[in-house]
Amino acid sequence: MWCKLWFFGAISVLASIVRASDDDVVYCNSTAGACPDDMPCCSQYGVCGSGSYCLGGCDPRYSYNLTACMPMPICKDSQTIFNNYSSKMKSQYSYLGDAEANAWIYDGHVLDDTDDEALILAMPKDSSTLMSSTRYMWYGKVSARMKSSHRAGVVTAFILFSSVQDEVDYEFIGSNLTNVQTNYYFEGGLNWTHSTNVSTTNTFDNYHDYEVDWHEDHISWIVDGEVARTLYKNTTYNATSGDYDFPQTPSRVQFSLWPGGANTSSYWTKVWAGGEIDWNASDIQDPGYYYARLQSVNITCYDPPAGTTKNGSNAYKYVNRKNFTLSGVEFTDDTTVMGSLADTGFDPDEGKSSSSSASSTSSRKSTTQSANHKKTSTTSTATGDAAAASTSDSSASSEGQTGFVQNMQSTSGAKTGSSTQNSTGGAASFSVGSNTLMHILAVVVGLASAIV
Structure with missing residues (x-):
């Protein structure tokens, strides 16, 4: 529960790291309200955007509307x-x-x-x-x-x-x-x-x-x-x-x-x-x-709640802007897959062609220690539009900001001296370049490829 308070201190450090791009950041929470239509998805970090912001952790309460987030x-x-x-x-x-x-x-x-x-x-x-x-x-x-x-x-x-x-x-x-x-x-x-x-x-x-x-x-x-x-x-x-x-x-x-x-x-x-x-x-x-x-x-x-509307069997989605309890969820056959990191739930296939041409691969090598203290080496590979932004070095953030946090309301902000009551969530992780910069980089790469 204390991770709620810790997050506010950590987010202030992140803000200082990405101050140069802070003017581009749009927040979404109970104070700031919902995201605009050109950055429609409210990420689990309480920041508006598209692409990965519209996938896992996309908060329908503060996204532009219920169709901005991809089905789950x-x-x-x-x-x-x-x-x-x-x-x-x-x-x-x-x-x-x-x-x-x-x-x-x-x-x-x-x-x-x-x-x-x-x-x-x-x-x-x-x-x-x-x-x-x-x-x-x-x-x-x-x-x-x-x-x-x-x-x-x-x-x-x-x-x-x-x-x-x-x-x-x-x-x-x-x-x-x-x-x-x-x-x-x-x-x-x-x-x-x-x-x-x-x-x-x-x-x-x-x-x-x-x-x-x-x-x-x-x-x-x-x-x-x-x-x-x-x-x-x-x-x-x-x-x-x-x-x-x-x-x-x-x-x-x-x-x-x-x-x-x-x-x-x-x-x-x-x-x-x-x-x-x-x-x-x-x-x-x-x-x-x-x-x-x-x-x-x-x-x-397990089986879903009795009476759940089933219009398919591929995904879950929220369907009631005023009700985010179990009765506001239904089944759908809508796709869960986007064409590129420039897309949203509005048109998930829009960037499909640019995604295939913009894909890249980055490799990262690290060292681990087994129980008997022998060292073994492993290489993990990340592929896709943002792979270049997701190497191990990029995740060595200022004070490593991953914690499970819920809706950052009232006392959280007050106790850390924050004047903003951010509504953020999930297990948040910020890198040196911040998630926002990583996402912007991925979008730029995709758009550049599409233009070419």
């Missing part, structure tokens, strides 16, 4: 074993919405640990890492076999997160390796009373199985086969709004490693994260980064 790829049962898997992942800045071809996307640093047969989420100095499923789950069970990172100020997270900021969390504080925090949010509403701790053995040294079993009427958090917590929907009724403050909209599965103890974080965020992060710790010396390990993810989809 429907849930399918899956099992992912992350042994030698990094080359199969696509950069979020080159992903165009094809969930059949790309099960997982990333921003930051993902490496293969061949000794542990796992994927490493790595966090070099002043950076962060995020990975997301490309398909959405609308009720179901998801399990992850993983090891958290460790040390003060280092936060590992495993969550479900929807485009309207419903959220179900596991969070791991690196200074407290025998407790796991569970939490939930409804449409990003700030509530300090939802978090509970689950006791377990050392989360850095030992693999554990973490599950979320999400039903229409309850959610269970399950650790190593034992139910640790159950939340019932009927206990979440909000008499003021008349809603149940219960996560209920299609959500992506996300994993993150981020520096809650960064020097940009607020005092209380640092306290929650276990203190200031040590960028000179032994992990930073060798292998060169903090890290978490992920061996596998299993997803089992």
Whole structure:
């Protein structure tokens, strides 16, 4: 929950980095309002744009209209074993919405640990890492076999997160390796009373199985086969709004490693994260980064709510501008794939020809450390219009800004001295050039190719 406060400090640093282009940034949130028609999609970071802004995490509440965001790829049962898997992942800045071809996307640093047969989420100095499923789950069970990172100020997270900021969390504080925090949010509403701790053995040294079993009427958090917590929907009724403050909209599965103890974080965020992060710790010396390990993810989809309108079976989409609960979602056969990073939900095929001619490939090489401290080398490849902007170096951001954040309302801005109450969401990650600059670069490349 403290990542809400941390984000505001981090966003101010990002603003100073990209000040030269700040005049071009259009924000979307409860204060600024919705995006304009020429930049129609409100990204999970609360910034207006097109292309990748219209895909995973596109917030329909503050986009120009409901058709600006692309439909959300429907849930399918899956099992992912992350042994030698990094080359199969696509950069979020080159992903165009094809969930059949790309099960997982990333921003930051993902490496293969061949000794542990796992994927490493790595966090070099002043950076962060995020990975997301490309398909959405609308009720179901998801399990992850993983090891958290460790040390003060280092936060590992495993969550479900929807485009309207419903959220179900596991969070791991690196200074407290025998407790796991569970939490939930409804449409990003700030509530300090939802978090509970689950006791377990050392989360850095030992693999554990973490599950979320999400039903229409309850959610269970399950650790190593034992139910640790159950939340019932009927206990979440909000008499003021008349809603149940219960996560209920299609959500992506996300994993993150981020520096809650960064020097940009607020005092209380640092306290929650276990203190200031040590960028000179032994992990930073060798292998060169903090890290978490992920061996596998299993997803089992449940049936949608009774009475859901089904006009297809390819994707979910929001259909009611005044209702972003489960009753405002329906099935569609509309495409989830854009032609290029210049496109939007208005006309997703507009840039298809320029996309094929503008595609590029960039390769990145890093080093990882196995459990027996042997070093293994791996190369991850990102392909697409924005690949040149998504190399590992570009993700070594100012104070590594990845954290799971919800709707940044009221107290978040006040406590960090921010005068803007940004509505942002998801597991946000900003690079040196910022997501905005990366996206602008991709659009320019695509348009230039189309002109030629």
